[in-house]
Amino acid sequence: MERWVIVNPAAGRGKVGRLSGAILRAARERGAKAFLTEGPGHATELAQRAPEGARVVAVGGDGTVHEVLRGIAGTEKVLGVVPIGSGNDFARMLGLRGLPWPLALEHALLAPEEAVDLCRVNGEPFGASLGVGFDALVAKKALSAPPFLRGMPRYLYALFAVLKELRLPEGRLLLDGREVYQGPLLLLAAMNGPAYGGGIPIAPMADPQDGLLSVVLAKRFSRPGVVFILPRLLSGRHLSHPQVEAFSAKAVELDFPYPVPAHADGELLPEARVYRATVEPLGLKVVGRRAGAKGRKPLLRPLEAS
Numbered sequence: 001m002e003r004w005v006i007v008n009p010a011a012g013r014g015k016v017g018r019l020s021g022a023i024l025r026a027a028r029e030r031g032a033k034a035f036l037t038e039g040p041g042h043a044t045e046l047a048q049r050a051p052e053g054a055r056v057v058a059v060g061g062d063g064t065v066h067e068v069l070r071g072i073a074g075t076e077k078v079l080g081v082v083p084i085g086s087g088n089d090f091a092r093m094l095g096l097r098g099l100p101w102p103l104a105l106e107h108a109l110l111a112p113e114e115a116v117d118l119c120r121v122n123g124e125p126f127g128a129s130l131g132v133g134f135d136a137l138v139a140k141k142a143l144s145a146p147p148f149l150r151g152m153p154r155y156l157y158a159l160f161a162v163l164k165e166l167r168l169p170e171g172r173l174l175l176d177g178r179e180v181y182q183g184p185l186l187l188l189a190a191m192n193g194p195a196y197g198g199g200i201p202i203a204p205m206a207d208p209q210d211g212l213l214s215v216v217l218a219k220r221f222s223r224p225g226v227v228f229i230l231p232r233l234l235s236g237r238h239l240s241h242p243q244v245e246a247f248s249a250k251a252v253e254l255d256f257p258y259p260v261p262a263h264a265d266g267e268l269l270p271e272a273r274v275y276r277a278t279v280e281p282l283g284l285k286v287v288g289r290r291a292g293a294k295g296r297k298p299l300l301r302p303l304e305a306s
């Protein structure tokens with residue numbers, strides 16, 4: 001089996017760039033082909049070029065994983081991850097965080113494969129998360145924040161800028177073809193894993209092997225309402241809020257009277273009026289780690305057992 005390692009030097013706010021020489025060397029010493037990405041979209045091209053059945057390891061954060069996933073979804077290639085990004089929610093979903101990179105690389109290259117659900121939105125694959133509405137608006141606003149703001153201050157700036165001009169769209173939500181909501185909508189998250197945005201536990205109940213999307217709907221919120229729910233969201237206590245509802249479904253359709261921003265795995269999608277998300281149960285081969293994690297109940301069944 002061929003092993004390809006795709007390293008994004010821009011991930012982890014430059015950390016991957018500083019380590020890239022050592023990572024490429026370590027990968028090649030273990031018999032893998034190793035590549036540095038040259039810009040956005042390159043990881044997808046490289047992953048597409050890997051031969052059928054290859055193991056393709058993404059070194060970086062969720063953006064890198066997302067790009068590699070776009071290149072391998074629907075094939076027999078296996079996705080491995082060395083999480084060194086600023087957001088590592090896909091790795092978190094697989095129980096892969098906390099290993100120093102040399103061990104994470106060793107694991108990604110050599111550990112047995114498992115399978116998780118493969119999700120798509122408007123045809124585009126995603127690994128851990130889809131967010132429509134407020135959180136995507138904040139991510140979009142962060143792109144145009146003053147350049148001297150970085151990390152958390154950049155997101156706080158974007159959050160308050162979006163809050164200032166908050167206007168909730170009217171949304172209509174259908175789950176498995178049945179309308180479950182029509183009205184003002186702050187955000188909708190359709191999740192394969194429990195967290196997005198670098199560990200925000202928006203859907204603590206999500207299980208990447210249940211063949212379902214875990215859906216969290218935040219309905220009518222005022223500006224102070226958004227500010228007050230944030231600490232509850234950060235500690236996973238938001239689901240009992242009267243304007244928040246949780247569901248699970250195989251198919252999610254959300255439509256609006258005008259285009260509303262959305263992100264998949266933290267990457268902004270082309271803005272659309274209608275978002276349709278689906279799940280292919282256990283449709284993605286990955287190298288996970290939950291089964292072996294210390295003191296943890298195994299959550300990912302080995303491929304043979306499914």
Ligand SMILES: Nc1ncnc2c1ncn2[C@@H]1O[C@H](COP(=O)(O)OP(=O)(O)OP(=O)(O)O)[C@@H](O)[C@H]1O
Binds near residue numbers: 062063266
């Ligand atoms: N060589 C490159 N130069 C600049 N950007 C690149 C390069 N290769 C990939 N990228 C882009 O880097 C972005 C960030 O990657 P990733 O999300 O993996 O890292 P991160 O540290 O979690 O970053 P962020 O927190 O900004 O999402 C991706 O959107 C990807 O398109």
